[in-house]
Amino acid sequence: xxxxPLKTLTALCLCSFTAMAGLxxxxxxxxxxALLTKQAxxxxxxxCRKDRAAIEANIGADFRHMDANGDVNDRTAFLTxxxxxxxxxxxxxxDDLDVxxxxxxxxxxxxxxxxxxxxxxxxxxxxxYLDIYRRQNGRWAVVNIQITRLREPAAP
Numbered sequence: 001x002x003x004x005p006l007k008t009l010t011a012l013c014l015c016s017f018t019a020m021a022g023l024x025x026x027x028x029x030x031x032x033x034a035l036l037t038k039q040a041x042x043x044x045x046x047x048c049r050k051d052r053a054a055i056e057a058n059i060g061a062d063f064r065h066m067d068a069n070g071d072v073n074d075r076t077a078f079l080t081x082x083x084x085x086x087x088x089x090x091x092x093x094x095d096d097l098d099v100x101x102x103x104x105x106x107x108x109x110x111x112x113x114x115x116x117x118x119x120x121x122x123x124x125x126x127x128x129y130l131d132i133y134r135r136q137n138g139r140w141a142v143v144n145i146q147i148t149r150l151r152e153p154a155a156p
Contacts, residue, residue: 033099039140044094059142078145127150129148132144
């Protein structure tokens with residue numbers, strides 16, 4: 001008997017197994033993508049209502065925030081600024097949400113138009129963001145945020 005059919009059969013089995021594993025990984029990614037999308041939306045709502053416990057629960061201990069000016073803030077500074085009684089953030093939506101998963105790391109990016117008041121004065125901000133989530137001990141938490149301010153299109 002010629003060994004070619006056995007090699008071919010082995011290769012086909014291996015390809016089938018790899019394809020099934022890929023489908024399972026794709027299903028897992030879709031599940032994680034849905035979980036992170038909901039977790040991020042819940043976090044955004046917690047930010048608007050200044051729910052300290054919910055906000056803190058979504059932030060890793062080694063959290064960093066890079067703001068639109070390039071300043072880097074740690075977890076404590078971020079929470080202090082966000083929960084300041086001087087700041088009110090109106091409910092907002094995320095446009096162009098993109099969730100990419102790389103094992104224990106996930107990148108969530110999108111754009112947001114945020115409005116509110118700071119020290120009684122209205123503000124509005126349009127920015128693109130990147131949130132980096134890390135899964136540790138089975139739990140996803142934000143470990144880094146970077147914001148880039150977007151210019152409004154010039155009026156015609």
